[in-house]
Each structure stands twice: as C-alpha cells, then as structure tokens.
Amino acid sequence: MKTKYDAIVIGAGPAGLACSAELANRGLDVAVLDEQASPGGQIYRNITQATPRQHAILGSDYTDGLEVIKAFKEADVDYLPLSRVWQAEETGDVYFSREGASHQLKADYLVLCTGAMERPVPFPGWTLPGVMTCGGMSNLYKDSSLVPTEPVVLAGSGPLLWVVAEHLFALNAPIVAILDTTPLMQVLPAMKHMPRALKRIGFMLKGVKLIADVHLTALKRKVPIRRNVKNLRAEGNDQVEWVKATCGKKEIAYAATTLLVNEGIVPNTSLLRQVGCEHTWDPIQRFWFPKVGLDGRTNLPSVFVAGDGNFVHGAKSAEYKGKLTALTIANEMRRISDAEFEEQAQPVRDMLELDISPRPFIDKMYAPRPDLFGIPDNTTVCRCEGITAGQIRDMIEAGYTDHNEIKAIIRCGMGPCQGRMCGPAVFELIAEGSNLEPQKIRQHRLRPPIKPVSLQELANAKVGETDES
Amino acid sequence: MSKTNSKFEWNNPLATVDTVTITFEGETCVVPAGVTVAAAILGHTNDHICKSAAAGEKRTPYCLMGVCFECLVEIDGLYNRQACLEPVYEGMNVKRQNEVIDKTK
Amino acid sequence: MKADVLIVGGGIMGCATALELARKGKSVIIFEKDTPGRHASGNNSGGVRCQGRDIREIAIAVEARKMWGLHEKTILSDCGFFVSPRLRLAENDKELQVLVKRQEKLNAMGYDHEVVVDLAEVRRLSPHVADHVVGGLVCYSDGLANPMLTSKAYAAAAEREGVTILKGTRVIEASTTSSGFKVRTSRDKFYEGEMLVNCTGAWAGRFSAMLGDPLPVFSAAPTMMVTGRMPGMMNGTSLGLTGRLLGLMAAQNGTIVVGGGYRSPHDLEKEKIWVDPMQMAKAAKIMVEIMPGLKKAQMMRCWTAFEGCIKDKVPIVGQSIKVPGLFHVCGFSAHGFQLAPMMGRVMSQIMLGQKPELPLDDFRVDRFEDQKTAK
CATH class of the missing domain: 1.10.10 (Arc Repressor Mutant, subunit A)
Structure with a gap:
C-alpha cells in the first residue's frame, strides 16, 4: 500500500465514486477509503452483488447506480473497502482501521463524502430490540435480502418512509400500519416552493405516484394509513410488542414486533466536525451542515466535502457534487486549465441546479415538526x-x-x-x-477517534520514540 | 440450525444461494454468503446482539449503517466490530460484547 | 466599573482565589474569555493526587487534599470526588529503590501519605498488573474528581459570594494606574481594581507581558484518552509508573482515563490542537505491557487542553516583582487541579497582606534569576 496520495476520498457512495473516478481520470493518484465491503454507499448499497430480484424490487433509483459504479471501476483508483476512518486532519493525514490494524495515509487533498444518516429522534421505547430505522430495514434488504415475516409498523415523515413501504409491500412483508407523522399544517407553507419544484415535473410526479401506489396497495390489503400521528411509542418487554400513538384525539395501538421509523435525513458530519470544518444551521430542516461551496471547498484549504454530507440533496446531486469537487481539485493542481474547468464544470452545475430544484419544497413539506423533540422526561x-x-x-x-x-x-x-x-x-x-x-448554541464536539479503536490495534501501530517536549 | 426464532427470513431461499456457516454465541448459523454479520444474526434470532455500554440493556441494531453502535460484537477475538458493516465469512466466530456490565452504576 | 480585585481567567484557580477573597470581604470581578472550565480546569484527567508530587508542592498538596473532602460543605458540590488509591509501580529493583528513597525523604520531612508496598499489597490493590512488576509506592488517600463539575462548582460558589464572573469577556488591554490597574475588555468596557490576578493558564506568559512582566510560562497540550468500560480491571486503584510515562485513572464507571504527559501539536493563538494519535499509540503500548488484560480495551476518545507549563514543573505563585499589586497563580504544568482549593486560600492570604499559612518561597517568580546568579 502506498502511503502518500494526491487525494484521498473518504466514502464510496455516489459522491465519493464520482469524485474519485473523475480525479483518477485527470491523472491524480487517488485512494478511496470506505467502511463497507463493496462500493455504493447507503443508496446503492451492495449494488455490485445484488441479485436481479433485488434490482427489480428496488427499482431504477437503485439500478441507476450501476453507471457510476462502472465509471469508478474503470478508473485507476486505489479502493480500500472495510476501512474505518477514525481520524482525519487538515494536514492531509488520515488514520483508519483495516483488517485488525491501524494505518495512516497522507494526501494533499482530502475529499470527505460521508453522506447522510437518518435523523435520530428519541421516543418512548426507541431503544427496544425491534425498533430500527426505515433506512436500516432498506439496508438489510439491499445487502442481505432479509425481509420481515412478523407484523411491521412504519412511522415517520418523509420520502424514505414511502419508499420503504413500497419495497416491503412488494416483498409481501406483513405491514400492519403506516403512521405518517407529518403535520397537515405543513402542506400549505411548502406550496410556495412548488413552482421551482415543478422544474422537475417528472421527479415530482414519480413521488406523487409512489405515495399513491402505496395508498392503493394499503387499501387493497386493508393496511391503515394514519395521518397527523403524534406521541409515537414502542412498548414491550424484551422486544417491541406494541406500537402506540395518538391520531387526532384517538389512541391507536398495533401489535407488531418491528417498528421502522424515519424522521428525515440529515448530513452525517461526524468526520467533518472532527477535522474542523465550519458548519451552518439550517432553520428549516433544523440540522447543521458544513459551509461548503458547490465546488466542494470548505474553510480548510486541503479539505473538500461532497455529497449529502454537505447538504441533503439526494444521490444524483451527490454524484454531480463529487464531479464538481474533482474538477476543482484538478484545476487547483493545474491538471486542467481555468478555461477547461469552466467548460467542464458548467454543464455539471446546470444538471445539479436542476436536480436540486424540488428540494426546497421537500425540505419545507417534511420539515421537522415543532413537537418532534418534545421528548417525555423518562425517555x-x-x-x-x-x-x-x-x-x-x-x-x-x-x-x-x-x-x-x-x-x-x-x-x-x-x-x-x-x-x-x-x-x-x-x-x-x-x-x-x-x-x-x-x-x-455550541455544537457537540467530535474528538478522535470517531470510532473506537482497540488498544491492541493501537499498540501495534508503528510509532517513533516518546517525545517529552 | 439456520434459523431459530427470527422474525425475518431470507428472501432468496437458502436452497438457491451459496451459504456460509458461522457461529453466534456457540450456535451454528447457516446464512447466505455475502450478507452482513448483523443480518446473519437478525436472520437467526430475535434475541439481542449486544448490550448497552452503561446499563446493560439488551439491544439490536438501530441504524444498520454504522452510526448507532448498537451492533457491536466480538469477531474472531477482535472487539468492537460493527456487525452491520462486516460481511460474514466461512467459520467466523461471533460473540456478544458488553455482557459484563458496570456494577457501580 | 470598579472592584477591589480584578482576576483574569475564570478557571479553577481564578474562581478559587475569588471565592476566598470574597469570603474575606473583597469585591472581585473575574474576566473569562470563554466559560469557566472551558480549558484545562474543566478538561484535565481529574487526578486528585498527592503521590509523586514535586517535594516543593507536598505541603500545599496535603492541605489541599483535606479541602477536597469538604467540598460538599464549602462549595455545595462533591465535585464527583471519590478515593482511588494512586499506586506507582516499580517495574524492576532499581525503580523500587527510587520509591524507597522517596518514602524515606518524605518521612524525614514529616509526611507519611506515601508508603512503599510489597508485591502482595500491589496485587491486592491491583490484581491485574503484569508479572514483571516488583513493588510500588501508594498513596491511599488519593482520588479522582470530575473536572468540569469542579470548575463549575467553584464558579457557582464564587458567584454566590458576590463575585462577578464576566463570561465571554476577554481582556484586551491591561495597564497600571496611580491606584492600581485598569483593563479594557473585548466588549469595549473598562474596569479598575487595586489588585490584579493572573490566572490565565496557558496564556499566563502573554497576559503578563501586557503589563511588562514577562513570565517563563509556555503552553503545552497534554493528550489524554479514555477507554471503554473494563469492569473490575483496575479494581478502583489508579496507577502510575516510575521509569516510564503513564497514568491510568480508575473511573468509577469502569472506564480508564489515560494520561502521562503525552503531547499534541497546538496553536495557542488560533486555539487549535491537533490530537496526535501516535502519542496515544505509545501510551497504549505501555498499557498493554503493564496490564495485559487491557488488550481487550478500546480507545474511546482522545482529548487535550491547553496547559501553562514551566521548565522546572512547579508553578509561579505570588506577587510580581516588577509590577506591585499584580499577582500570579500560573504555570501549574498540567498538575494544578488538585492544588486549586489550597491555592485559593493562600492567595487570599497574601493578597490581604497576611503571612500565608504555608510558605510560598519555592514558587517565587524570580526563582530562575536566583539560579542564574548562583551559576
């Protein structure tokens, strides 16, 4: 393994894949570190090994990823899967665990493509075995074809809830209820963003169709879809037995052993904060996102950020952001001229702008509701x-x-x-x-290692003599 | 036994795919090749995968994408493996960790 | 605005000094650029340790230890303090001789808090230490406390006694006047006081230079780590070594706080520290040798804080020679936490013109000049 690269890309989701391929194609020495065993990130998880049945169930939003994977595989990139990055520094140093040992690599540029995660929202019973996120369920299917056979409740607010409901219906999983926690009040304010969203009428219609399809299937299978749900809680002894909530003034309860929740998607900024990227508060979606230009630049000259880790825009946008970041770095390293950069970046910018046009509508529509964190004291x-x-x-x-x-x-x-x-x-x-x-309000600091490292592994790391300055 | 009391099933039936055999807490699990350790255990049992670091509460994976740390296991003597990120391999020996909890709390 | 005493720095030294002065009737204003406990005071390893201290600090440390047991009464918080004997291990006979000599020296001075123990007692205190250990020196009354809680408790106690703590307020300029001192803050306000106290920790040298009294204080960023829970491993005993750098603090929840003077690169101006994991790798190597069971432990977190250090590793405490009315309490070289309660007390005594209950000669600001002339 080399120890020094022009650029190290962390994360092999759409942004990391697109960025590293683009960088390598411009002649840069690139390494990609990723936690998973195969490329794809969360959205295209396990895509290289997925069966035709998985592709069929997951649909074109998943299968489309094959294109970016292909470009990645054709590029000359040092790909290091199963690498757990636990510290990165603005000096270009990256520390990570792989195969039971600690390693250190260095690069002139770091591109952090750490993606997004589901917004963690505590509610009574959320620590019970059987409660997991919608994205978690989706991952279980994507990487392992695992499907629930006992009663499942889905609860939350946002597109992912409906996507996972659609997949589980297609897999004949025993869904017993879908609890939509989006307040009805939020639909109207979101409407002012509709004109911009309609720039991508196809995308919007697809979303509407998805939700309509789920409703239709639910109707056929007599699965209740409850709207305006509040006070969600899971109850049970060793695992979830009951999912309870209020719907209007009515108390509702469903016997289920799995509760899948999703309250939106937020950037996964752990590594970004540890390395020292500055962040900004988004008052609509109520999350911190790094101060990053569309070209990927952060407050740290050697550190770039691309993909949903920058702001949650989705898989295609992540790919575009990865490309733009690569072009910026290639330009900075004088592998392409300013004119070439402009010529090549502009079409990507245009595609990105179009791709993100529905986001203000979606962000407003599925903004965290005001009482989302009205967590009971004993939770x-x-x-x-x-x-x-x-x-x-x-x-x-x-x-x-x-x-x-x-x-x-x-x-x-x-x-x-x-x-x-x-x-x-x-x-x-x-x-x-x-x-x-x-x-x-001061943000919670992240300190290295951002993932625990065993002492044995650490003790085996190569180090010099103690420097007692 | 490839399945005891799991509330999940393999959508690709075991008979139709390559399998590997792993051990979880001494029990043999036959699972599809290439799945994650977390999926392998969830497909085998409804019992917990690990206990919370402080209170020793039983937990199963919450996020399945590497951020919740509710699937920490010992794999072939290596501690703190995130089961949702590790693929299974033949003969892998998986154990729960944090079975001993902090008594002072 | 005016006060009898202006204190710069709202860490534990500043708040302890303010508290004692306020209790003796003085009006005090503290200027804190961040919040109390933001830096070393709230982010050290929490050791309340007499064992192994520099001989010059022993008297203060022993008195301070008594005060640690009284905090619930004196500042209305137990500060998370609990007893965890500190055992310094000898890894060979030569090191054991060093420990024996130390005990003899302390006994001759009239102190009996550190005692040499044989292998059986070492094993009783810490059953999991490695086989090569031959003995140790233990201070049974040492303990650990929660630094953040302690810093906040001192600040709250000072405020209850009427001390004004100006948080988020940096001193930009400081100068002498005919009647004392005048400072200008980052909020562009002026304050005057008869006396000024320098409790600025890692920034002590810089601050003092503003008043024309440069100090030989340099900054360092000692790096610590905490392990995951290892129930029973430490058996409640904290460990140190004689011939190598390592401190293992046995927290009550089963985690182990690791220190020992490993340092990370830092920039005091930008207030940035780059945690050097390779320093922790060195510590990990020794840990596994001293206690093989720690192979199973996890490094959960590293952290560091800015400390003000002096080359002979004991603090500067007392009145400035060059600027009368200016007092220094700084340069604790990463082991001031335990001393703080007592430092507040002796500071208040000298600032009120009294004879301190314990001599402070060894902490004189001009002790380095003495050495120069002696040479």
Whole structure:
C-alpha cells in the first residue's frame, strides 16, 4: 500500500465514486477509503452483488447506480473497502482501521463524502430490540435480502418512509400500519416552493405516484394509513410488542414486533466536525451542515466535502457534487486549465441546479415538526449511556447550554456512538430550555477517534520514540 | 440450525444461494454468503446482539449503517466490530460484547 | 466599573482565589474569555493526587487534599470526588529503590501519605498488573474528581459570594494606574481594581507581558484518552509508573482515563490542537505491557487542553516583582487541579497582606534569576 496520495476520498457512495473516478481520470493518484465491503454507499448499497430480484424490487433509483459504479471501476483508483476512518486532519493525514490494524495515509487533498444518516429522534421505547430505522430495514434488504415475516409498523415523515413501504409491500412483508407523522399544517407553507419544484415535473410526479401506489396497495390489503400521528411509542418487554400513538384525539395501538421509523435525513458530519470544518444551521430542516461551496471547498484549504454530507440533496446531486469537487481539485493542481474547468464544470452545475430544484419544497413539506423533540422526561435520549431527557433538562435548568459541558458531567454523548444518536436531541432540548438562538448554541464536539479503536490495534501501530517536549 | 426464532427470513431461499456457516454465541448459523454479520444474526434470532455500554440493556441494531453502535460484537477475538458493516465469512466466530456490565452504576 | 480585585481567567484557580477573597470581604470581578472550565480546569484527567508530587508542592498538596473532602460543605458540590488509591509501580529493583528513597525523604520531612508496598499489597490493590512488576509506592488517600463539575462548582460558589464572573469577556488591554490597574475588555468596557490576578493558564506568559512582566510560562497540550468500560480491571486503584510515562485513572464507571504527559501539536493563538494519535499509540503500548488484560480495551476518545507549563514543573505563585499589586497563580504544568482549593486560600492570604499559612518561597517568580546568579 502506498502511503502518500494526491487525494484521498473518504466514502464510496455516489459522491465519493464520482469524485474519485473523475480525479483518477485527470491523472491524480487517488485512494478511496470506505467502511463497507463493496462500493455504493447507503443508496446503492451492495449494488455490485445484488441479485436481479433485488434490482427489480428496488427499482431504477437503485439500478441507476450501476453507471457510476462502472465509471469508478474503470478508473485507476486505489479502493480500500472495510476501512474505518477514525481520524482525519487538515494536514492531509488520515488514520483508519483495516483488517485488525491501524494505518495512516497522507494526501494533499482530502475529499470527505460521508453522506447522510437518518435523523435520530428519541421516543418512548426507541431503544427496544425491534425498533430500527426505515433506512436500516432498506439496508438489510439491499445487502442481505432479509425481509420481515412478523407484523411491521412504519412511522415517520418523509420520502424514505414511502419508499420503504413500497419495497416491503412488494416483498409481501406483513405491514400492519403506516403512521405518517407529518403535520397537515405543513402542506400549505411548502406550496410556495412548488413552482421551482415543478422544474422537475417528472421527479415530482414519480413521488406523487409512489405515495399513491402505496395508498392503493394499503387499501387493497386493508393496511391503515394514519395521518397527523403524534406521541409515537414502542412498548414491550424484551422486544417491541406494541406500537402506540395518538391520531387526532384517538389512541391507536398495533401489535407488531418491528417498528421502522424515519424522521428525515440529515448530513452525517461526524468526520467533518472532527477535522474542523465550519458548519451552518439550517432553520428549516433544523440540522447543521458544513459551509461548503458547490465546488466542494470548505474553510480548510486541503479539505473538500461532497455529497449529502454537505447538504441533503439526494444521490444524483451527490454524484454531480463529487464531479464538481474533482474538477476543482484538478484545476487547483493545474491538471486542467481555468478555461477547461469552466467548460467542464458548467454543464455539471446546470444538471445539479436542476436536480436540486424540488428540494426546497421537500425540505419545507417534511420539515421537522415543532413537537418532534418534545421528548417525555423518562425517555432515554443517549442510548449508549442511558441518559434520559429529564436528566438533560435538569442540566439545562441548572444553566448548562453546551452539550460538551453536559457530556463532561452526566456522560450524555460519551459512549461509543459519540453523540451521533443523541446530539440532535440534546441540541433541540437546549434550544427549547434556553433562550438561545440555535446558531448561538455550541455544537457537540467530535474528538478522535470517531470510532473506537482497540488498544491492541493501537499498540501495534508503528510509532517513533516518546517525545517529552 | 439456520434459523431459530427470527422474525425475518431470507428472501432468496437458502436452497438457491451459496451459504456460509458461522457461529453466534456457540450456535451454528447457516446464512447466505455475502450478507452482513448483523443480518446473519437478525436472520437467526430475535434475541439481542449486544448490550448497552452503561446499563446493560439488551439491544439490536438501530441504524444498520454504522452510526448507532448498537451492533457491536466480538469477531474472531477482535472487539468492537460493527456487525452491520462486516460481511460474514466461512467459520467466523461471533460473540456478544458488553455482557459484563458496570456494577457501580 | 470598579472592584477591589480584578482576576483574569475564570478557571479553577481564578474562581478559587475569588471565592476566598470574597469570603474575606473583597469585591472581585473575574474576566473569562470563554466559560469557566472551558480549558484545562474543566478538561484535565481529574487526578486528585498527592503521590509523586514535586517535594516543593507536598505541603500545599496535603492541605489541599483535606479541602477536597469538604467540598460538599464549602462549595455545595462533591465535585464527583471519590478515593482511588494512586499506586506507582516499580517495574524492576532499581525503580523500587527510587520509591524507597522517596518514602524515606518524605518521612524525614514529616509526611507519611506515601508508603512503599510489597508485591502482595500491589496485587491486592491491583490484581491485574503484569508479572514483571516488583513493588510500588501508594498513596491511599488519593482520588479522582470530575473536572468540569469542579470548575463549575467553584464558579457557582464564587458567584454566590458576590463575585462577578464576566463570561465571554476577554481582556484586551491591561495597564497600571496611580491606584492600581485598569483593563479594557473585548466588549469595549473598562474596569479598575487595586489588585490584579493572573490566572490565565496557558496564556499566563502573554497576559503578563501586557503589563511588562514577562513570565517563563509556555503552553503545552497534554493528550489524554479514555477507554471503554473494563469492569473490575483496575479494581478502583489508579496507577502510575516510575521509569516510564503513564497514568491510568480508575473511573468509577469502569472506564480508564489515560494520561502521562503525552503531547499534541497546538496553536495557542488560533486555539487549535491537533490530537496526535501516535502519542496515544505509545501510551497504549505501555498499557498493554503493564496490564495485559487491557488488550481487550478500546480507545474511546482522545482529548487535550491547553496547559501553562514551566521548565522546572512547579508553578509561579505570588506577587510580581516588577509590577506591585499584580499577582500570579500560573504555570501549574498540567498538575494544578488538585492544588486549586489550597491555592485559593493562600492567595487570599497574601493578597490581604497576611503571612500565608504555608510558605510560598519555592514558587517565587524570580526563582530562575536566583539560579542564574548562583551559576
């Protein structure tokens, strides 16, 4: 393995694949580090090995990924799957675990394509075995063809809920209810973004058709679809047995052993924050996203960000952003001239602009509802350390408005996930309990290693003599 | 036994695909080749995969994409493997971790 | 605005000093550029340790240890303090001799808090240490505390006594006046006081230079890590070594906080530290040798904080020679946390013109000049 590259791309989803292929095709020495065993990211997970049946079930949104995979495979890229990056620095150093050992690589440019994750929203019973995310279920099918055989409830708000419902229906999974938590009030304000969204009328119609199809199937199979659902909770002893909620003034309950939830998608910024990228607060979707231009530039000269890790725009946009980032770096390294850059970047920019045109509508339509984080006091917020909303509210009442300080005292966010699961909730609890504007609240810091590393592995790393300066 | 009490099934029936045999907590699981360790265990049992670091509560995977750390297992003596990211291989020995919990809490 | 005393730096030293002064009737304003506990005070490894201290610090440390047990009464918080004996291991006979000599020296000074223990006692205290260990020196009364909680508790106690803590307020300029000092803050406000205290930690040298009294304080970023839970592994005993760098603190929840003076590159101006994982790799190597069971442990997190250091590793405490009325409490060289309660007390005594209850001669600001003349 080489130890020095022109560019290291972290993440092999659409952005990372497109970016690394483009960089390699411009003659750059490129390595791609990815956690998974095969390329594709979450959206195209396992695409290189998926069966015809999986392709048929998952449809063109999945199968389309074969194109970017093909370009990636044809490019001269050092691809390192099953690599867990646990630290990156603006100096271009990257530390990661692979095959039970720690490694270090260096590059002039780092491109972080860490993608998105589902917004973690604590609710009563969300730690029970049997509760998982819609995307998680989707991944189980994509990489392992695993399908539920016992009653399933889907709950949440956003396109992914309907996509997964469609797949599970096609697989004849026993869905017993779909609980849409989108407030009815949100449809109207979103409408002002409709004209822009209609630039991609085909895409919008596809979305409408998807939801209509799911409704039709649900009707045929007598599966209730509840709207305006609140107070979702899972109950059971060793696993989920009941899914309960309120619908209007009515209490509803379904016997189920699997509850799939999705409350939207947020950028996965752990590595970005650890490396020191500056972030901005999005007041509509209520997440932090890195300050990144469409060309991928961040506040750190050697660090670029592309894909949904920048702002959640979807798979195609991620690919375009990956390409633009590659062109920017190639231009900066003088592999292409300014004129070539402009000539090649402009069409990609145009495609990107068109691709993201429906996003303002979708973002507004599926904005987190105001009571999304109205978490009951006795509900666990920090899954790792078992810290409840009440314990966090007590800290906020005592004057703490910084997750980092709260963590140092009650260990909320101190466990192996390092606040990935509780971070957004703690942030919202602080916003709720203090008078601070969200953008004035300090974000939860991520410290290396962003994934735990075994001491044995660390001890085996090659190091010099102790420098006691 | 390739399936005990799982609430999931392999959509590609085992008879039609290549399989590998792994061990989870001493039990033999026959699973399709190429699946993840998390899927292999979920396809085998409804029981927990790991326990929460602090309180020792039983957990199964939540995100299945590497961010929730609710699927940490020991694989062939290596700790803290995220089961949702590791593909199975023949003869793999998987154990739960965090079975011993913090008694002082 | 005016106060008797202006304190720059709202860390644990500044707040402890302010608290004692306020209790003795002085009006105090603290200027804190971030929030109390933001830097080393709130982010150190939490060691409340007498064992192994520089001989010059022993008297203060022993008195301070008594105060740690009283915090629930004195500042209304237990600070997360608990006893975890600190055992310094000897890995060979030569190292054991070093420990024996240390105990003899301390006994001669009248202290009996550190005792040499044989292998049986080492194993009783810490059953999982490696076979090659031959003995140790233990301080049974040492312990650990929660640094963030402690820093916040001191700040809150000071505020209850009437101290004003100006958070998010940096001192931009400081100068002497006919009646004391005048400072200008980042909020463009002016404050005056008769006395000024430099509790600025890693920034102590810079701050003092503003008043024409440069100090030999340099910054460092000691790097620590914490492991995942290893129930029973440490048996409640914290460990140190005699011939190598390592400190293992046995937290009550089963995690192990690892320190020992491993340092990361940093930029004090930009307030940026680049955690060097290779430093932690060095620590990991030694950990596994000292306690083979730690092979199974995980490095969960690394962190660092800016510390103000002095080459002889003991602090500067007392009045400036060049600028009367300016007091320094700085340069604790990454081991000031335990001393803080007592530092507040002796500072208040000297600032009120009293004789400190313990001599502070060894911490004089001009001790380096003495050495120069001696040579």
